[in-house]
Amino acid sequence: MSISEMEFPFPSEHAGNVFGQFDAYMKKIENALQVTLVFREDHLKIMGEEGNCNRARAVIEALMQLSLKGNDITEQNVDYALSLSMKDRTEALTLLDKDIICHTVNGKPIKPKTVGQKKYVDTIKNKMIVFGVGPAGTGKTYLAMAKAITAFKANEVNRIILTRPAIEAGEKLGFLPGDLQSKVDPYLRPLYDALYEIMGAENFMKNMERGLIEVAPLAYMRGRTLDNAYVVLDEAQNTTPAQMKMFLTRIGFGSKAIITGDLTQKDLPGDVRSGLDEALLVLKDIDEIGVCYLTSEDVVRHPLVQKIVSAYDAYDKKKEERKKQQAEKEKRRAAKEKMREQRYRDHGASMKDRSGRDRR
Numbered sequence: 001m002s003i004s005e006m007e008f009p010f011p012s013e014h015a016g017n018v019f020g021q022f023d024a025y026m027k028k029i030e031n032a033l034q035v036t037l038v039f040r041e042d043h044l045k046i047m048g049e050e051g052n053c054n055r056a057r058a059v060i061e062a063l064m065q066l067s068l069k070g071n072d073i074t075e076q077n078v079d080y081a082l083s084l085s086m087k088d089r090t091e092a093l094t095l096l097d098k099d100i101i102c103h104t105v106n107g108k109p110i111k112p113k114t115v116g117q118k119k120y121v122d123t124i125k126n127k128m129i130v131f132g133v134g135p136a137g138t139g140k141t142y143l144a145m146a147k148a149i150t151a152f153k154a155n156e157v158n159r160i161i162l163t164r165p166a167i168e169a170g171e172k173l174g175f176l177p178g179d180l181q182s183k184v185d186p187y188l189r190p191l192y193d194a195l196y197e198i199m200g201a202e203n204f205m206k207n208m209e210r211g212l213i214e215v216a217p218l219a220y221m222r223g224r225t226l227d228n229a230y231v232v233l234d235e236a237q238n239t240t241p242a243q244m245k246m247f248l249t250r251i252g253f254g255s256k257a258i259i260t261g262d263l264t265q266k267d268l269p270g271d272v273r274s275g276l277d278e279a280l281l282v283l284k285d286i287d288e289i290g291v292c293y294l295t296s297e298d299v300v301r302h303p304l305v306q307k308i309v310s311a312y313d314a315y316d317k318k319k320e321e322r323k324k325q326q327a328e329k330e331k332r333r334a335a336k337e338k339m340r341e342q343r344y345r346d347h348g349a350s351m352k353d354r355s356g357r358d359r360r
Contacts, residue, residue, distance in 0.1 A: 134294025
């Protein structure tokens with residue numbers, strides 16, 4: 001293995017942003033790509049195996065482009081740039097910066113942070129009904145709501161309807177106090193949190209009082225026709241097939257529907273099939289319906305969440321493999337048992353025939 005060395009200009013005013021506090025991001029790049037980085041007097045030197053040096057330079061230049069455009073570099077940016085470098089696709093990181101959906105009430109831009117998220121946002125633009133499926137932290141609901149609020153502000157739709165099944169996450173909460181709205185609010189709190197961040201509490205409450213924004217449990221959708229509305233169904237993995245069909249047949253003229261869910265986090269009883277599972281199977285060949293699958297690479301929460309999701313994915317795959325092996329073993333055992341029984345039957349029939357011939 002030959003050691004390579006390369007040096008190129010790097011503006012010192014961006015060093016703190018790109019390399020992180022106490023050079024935390026620089027150390028992460030060094031450890032991930034097995035290179036050594038030395039920054040002195042507006043120049044950066046990279047030492048290591050040639051392929052790794054090229055990847056490190058691509059990562060640093062992509063992060064620098066983000067910094068030049070005024071972005072604060074985060075650990076998620078660094079981790080994602082490193083994962084893209086393994087596929088020689090670091091240029092995709094800078095392309096993501098162009099797609100700003102809207103801004104939060106504090107002026108923070110909301111935009112796709114991964115290639116998977118960009119594909120998801122593009123699918124929402126082009127399809128009337130979109131299924132966003134993926135693990136926790138991939139921005140499925142948040143991006144859908146940002147698109148909904150943007151369409152509402154641009155007068156593309158008259159109202160926003162946000163809904164989710166009112167089902168507990170694996171535990172029984174019993175009877176909740178208060179009126180009907182108070183009883184369902186705990187289930188809808190994640191939607192409220194996103195709305196407050198994007199619209200601001202005052203603006204949200206004003207539009208909600210006027211009936212232009214509605215946050216309601218899925219059960220409230222039956223019998224309605226939703227025209228000129230942006231409808232977001234969250235936690236769709238917890239719908240039954242009947243609920244999913246009911247929801248999808250509510251969509252009227254001028255409306256758009258986004259259905260989000262995580263197939264690995266179902267809270268339905270064990271014998272009940274998820275409506276999301278069935279819908280993905282039944283509707284896969286309809287052109288006007290888009291399906292976007294996000295993965296652990298698209299997780300944009302704390303980097304630890306990405307590791308947790310990946311660990312569970314690996315565990316689930318092993319468990320599924322063990323289940324297949326066990327089923328195969330049972331199948332072979334049943335086949336052997338059947339052959340043994342057949343031999344016994346054949347042997348018995350043979351003995352019976354011989355006994356009959358002897359008597360004759």
